[in-house]
Amino acid sequence: MDTQVDFTQPGPPRSRPPGAAKVLTALAVVTAVAAGGAWAAGLGPFERGGDGPDPEAVAEARAFLADWSAGRLPAAAARTTSPDRAGQVLRSFTSGLDLGRPKLTAADAEEQEDGTVTVPFTARMPVSDLGTWRYGSALPLREQKDGSWKVEWKLSLVHPRLSGTDKFRLEREETPPVRAADRNGVALTAAEHPSLAPLLARLAGGPDGRGPRGAVQLVDRVTGEVRRTEASFGGRAATTSDGPVRTTLDAAWQSAAERALARAGGKNAALVALRVEDGEILAVANFPVSGFNRALSGTYASGSTWKIVTSSALLLKDAVAPDDVVDCPKYLTVGKRFQNVETSAYPGATFRKDFTESCNTAFISLRDRLGDGELGDVARKYFGVGQTWHVGVPSYDGSVPVPRDETEKAASMIGQGRVQANPLIMASVTATAVSGTFHQPSLVEGTEDTTSTAPLPRGVVTQLRSLMRATVTGGTARLLSGLPGDVGAKTGTAEVSDDQDNNGWLVAHRGGVAVACVVEEGVTGGGSAGPVVRDLLTSVPGS
Structure with missing residues (x-):
């Protein structure tokens, strides 16, 4: 007699991806990993009262972040003032970055003098086989003529440095594969244990900090010139002289x-x-x-x-x-x-x-x-x-x-x-x-x-x-x-x-x-x- 909830606020329809194994479609296929659309959106019973940002604006911001986090990109784009452009950018933002399902956490909303509402948020973007790219941004929201609230679309809300001239690129450093053994010294290989393949690639190697290395860089869209490094991943590279990493696993x-x-x-x-x-x-x-x-x-x-x-x-x-x-x-x-x-x-x-x-x-x-x-x-x-x-x-x-x-x-x-x-x-x-x-x-x-x-x-x-x-x-x-x-x-x-x-x-x-x-x-x-x-x-x- 486990969890069932009768949701009274259905979300927009969502199409499912054809292949769940591709990393670049992780934002779409791992929707089950999300906390759940309606819950994550924070669509609880709000009552407006006193000073402070309009609760409907805050709810819309949280709903946008929940949709984005769960891979419901068309639904997230529909909550903005420019759905077509927003959908295009949200899809292309992950291209080539090998990002998994992001964790997007809203902070306290702020009401601006012009009546708009700003909701800061932190983003934790998992980069496949490397680690987590963390940064902060903010959602601007503006009340529409019909009284509803929309996220006012701009590139910088996805990431403060994303612009018409600059984009992000993932650079990986080639490293030798990490050799690993179980608790009894038995060799662990992806051939013998296929499910360990992504784990072995990310194995830190204990206190030595061995593992894959890479960086997310901000680059010029046209020339590819590196503007700055946004995030770096990995410890020292493994060498052929390193012995196998002894794990707690049992073969x-x-x-x-x-x-x-x-x-x-x-x-x-x-x-x-x-x-x-x-x-x-x-x-x-x-x-x-x-x-x-x-x-x-x-x-x-x-x-x-x-x-x-x-x-x-x-x-x-x-x-x-x-x-x-x-x-x-x-x-x-x-x-x-x-x-x-x-x-x-x-x-x-x-x-x-x-x-x-x-x-x-x-x-x-x-x-x-x-x-x-x-x-x-x-x-x-x-x-x-x-x-x-x-x-x-x-x-x-x-x-x-x-x-x-x-x-x-x-x-x-x-x-x-x-x-x-x-x-x-x-x-x-x-x-x-x-x-x-x-x-x-x-x-x-x-x-x-x-x-x-x-x-x-x-x-x-x-x-x-x-x-x-x-x-x-x-x-x-x-x-x-x-x-x-x-x-x-x-x-x-x-x-x-x-x-x-x-x-x-x-x-x-x-x-x-x-x-x-x-x-x-x-x-x-x-x-x-x-x-x-x-x-x-x-x-x-x-x-």
């Missing part, structure tokens, strides 16, 4: 993970397995095997797997107990109508039942027992989510912003809204929940750890383990019940947009290993990610 787990991911039916999918005791990553698998590293750098709504964190927050302050009655109705309206999968209901259910059957409405009904920023505080303090992780390769480390309104707060309780994670984060969340201690995930030895967390109380850990075990023995993860060992799990079904099927999630732990899997447009977690995780754990019974 047997990696092979099993790649075989299991074939059960995703050709859909975009990703999986991470790591050790509970120290966070060392045993396997990273992506499909397709080339291009965007969804497992470590994806930014997904985590759906009901996030209820592990929500339950932790509630249990930490004794806001609920497993045997407390928390009714599970079919629907609950908080600005928008929330519902359960197949509009199921469990009248008089206990909180334990709500967790094992993944009741959205029950969890949302408990939102007033947490402060507005409390869920994010718990995620950061106990689970390390939102802190900077040094994994050994570029990664996205999660975000749990303070909700902007009650609708968004309701959504965040069930892993929607602006809550963002990926399989790396959710595998770590699972490991932390069942051990009580966060360990920064790592892929190579010697990575820096700048995180600071507190251990979960033992009583909370015991309750979380019991809830996850019950989800396997009699809940939505019962497809894992036939596996040997003390398996615990949580399913998740996360909405992305009105015109896309839900993403399917499943997290699990057994024998000191935590696993997280997401299948884009998998419809349900149990039906899509569940078989992948079951196959993996069946292949490695000694976990």
Whole structure:
């Protein structure tokens, strides 16, 4: 009974790309990685009152950034004063830059003396195999004659230095391929483990900082003359005398993970397995095997797997107990109508039942027992989510912003809204929940750890383990019940947009290993990610 939301504000139609594996189409094909159009756009219930920028202008700016971020470029262009030109520029801006799905974060809006509104934003543009290009810009908005607001189109809003005379170019430095080995010294190659190809290309090589190098340069459109270097990537270049980079990966787990991911039916999918005791990553698998590293750098709504964190927050302050009655109705309206999968209901259910059957409405009904920023505080303090992780390769480390309104707060309780994670984060969340201690995930030895967390109380850990075990023995993860060992799990079904099927999630732990899997447009977690995780754990019974 995972995440379903009845959106009352449908977005514009969107066409889908023919090929998901090409890096240059990543902005279009990785829309499932976005937080979801309506949520990311911040289309909550606003009320105009007092001084300050018009909330409708702010909402339009956030909607533009959400569309751009999710690859809905025609929709983003339609929000501007020059849709044709905007669409052309937004498409051509990525040409030759090998950019993945950007993360665009709006800052506080500013009202100008002439009545226009300016919304500053920061851009994080992932450059394939190199790193992230970060810069700041701003959206100017002007009220139209019909009372609506539009982004006043100009080249400089895409990047302050983009102009009619200057554009950007990516220069890569040729470097020898990085040789790598697993934790036992077994050689890791892209030929043997195809899913590792993009990861091996980005491998930092531990404290030596080896890896690919390159730069984004501002150049004259006509002559190609370099005006300046905007961003540089990479440490020292590897040499033929360098030995193999020793990783934490396990070749047997990696092979099993790649075989299991074939059960995703050709859909975009990703999986991470790591050790509970120290966070060392045993396997990273992506499909397709080339291009965007969804497992470590994806930014997904985590759906009901996030209820592990929500339950932790509630249990930490004794806001609920497993045997407390928390009714599970079919629907609950908080600005928008929330519902359960197949509009199921469990009248008089206990909180334990709500967790094992993944009741959205029950969890949302408990939102007033947490402060507005409390869920994010718990995620950061106990689970390390939102802190900077040094994994050994570029990664996205999660975000749990303070909700902007009650609708968004309701959504965040069930892993929607602006809550963002990926399989790396959710595998770590699972490991932390069942051990009580966060360990920064790592892929190579010697990575820096700048995180600071507190251990979960033992009583909370015991309750979380019991809830996850019950989800396997009699809940939505019962497809894992036939596996040997003390398996615990949580399913998740996360909405992305009105015109896309839900993403399917499943997290699990057994024998000191935590696993997280997401299948884009998998419809349900149990039906899509569940078989992948079951196959993996069946292949490695000694976990």
